[in-house]
Amino acid sequence: MMSDQTAVAQVQPVRTEAYLDFLQMLSGVALVMFMWAHMILVASVNLDLGGGRVMNWIAHFFEATYMAQIGGPMIALVMLAHFVLAARKLPFKAREQKEMWRHSVRLNHLDTWLWVIQAVTAFIILIMGCIHMWTVLTDLPITAQKSGARIQGGWWMLFYIFLLPMIELHVGIGAYRIGVKWGWIKRSNRQFFHGLENKITLIFITIGVITLFTFYVLVKPM
């Protein structure tokens, strides 16, 4: 029996780890795309200075076509899958965590710190992202007025102002590192993409802050 399996293993290499890493990349790309799109859609509330006509129209469109009802849970599933796939790379043993931390402090190397940031923000996003999705998706339809009322309650403002940079850091670093790991970012253009990542992250954080300001100050709650 044993020798049969050995023979089979010799014919074809085990490919599971390759598939899982490939899926991790795909789920990462999908989530990056989603987060950027999400930010642009939510920021539509700024277009008429918090009046909410554009945002409500977009929200209505997504609900009328059932994209919110189906897409929302789908994104949650992708996020869950991404979490499971990416967490395979995280240190869960105390010894590994200690080594990684010691190493990061000792080497004090930017890209290594970026990864540590990504690993930490991941868990914050996992928890806060779930809370956010549950709150919004169990209270459809989405309207600017309802979101405004929630944010003006105060606690949600704190919640979002904290979650925003966590997401943008995780996503920006993630996009950069996908490029590095899959060889699209090379030694010759690494500086450029590093700069681009910083700029994109900053731009999205800025849009996010402006949008939160609009919700907090300009939107008339119901």
Place this chain on the structure above:
Amino acid sequence: MGRPLKFNIFRYNPEDPASVPHMESFHLEETDAMTLYIALNRIREEQDPTLMFDFMCRAGICGSCAMMINGRPDLACHTKTKALPAEINLMPLPVFKLIGDLSVDTGTWFRNMNERVRSYIHTDKVFDPNADEERMSNELADEIYELERCIECGCCVAACGKANMVPNFMGATAFNRVARFMMDPRDQRKTDDYFEIVATDDGIFGCLGLLGCEDVCPKDIPLQDQLGMLRRKMGWASVRHLFDKILPGGDAKKK
């Protein structure tokens, strides 16, 4: 008069039951064109003959003298003290087995690595000593040589977060070695053969892309480009295999 330099050096002799790991300080006056090689030899000659560290070529060729210099792995023989602050911390490379003080056993690790990637040209051609040598274009020879320059110093391994976490991780030097053989037309191994060697969680799919390796390699070998190339090649090979398997008419065993 040169700068007064302070060296804080890791001391520990695992062979000696009475020895406990600690840092010990030494003082030296900086001289012209002083390297850490010169400084360490002076300390050993003038202050403490029991200090352990490795050197051979003192010219960045043999790879023996890698150590953590103010937290960063580099070759002691090509590091000028002038480029460092007046206080210099020296530690042995992590990941590798400690022999004593600054000396670590990179040899066993690299031997194991070379065996794992089967680091030799695989061919079933029989060598004919009377025939002309096989030709290779200059450009290709240059490209192969670029990767062949690895001196097995271990800096990239010490700088790798993954290798620090997971002792079995192959490390950038192994990926570089595989890339070198993939390039070589004399090696008859196919993608699947390489796949078996590197396409695992301890191999290329475990690489986190932190580029510590790329940023410290004292020979400036383009490690980043090899990592990316390998992951992409191995990733696509697995996807193509999957498609061959699930699409009608495909035959995964062909390749």
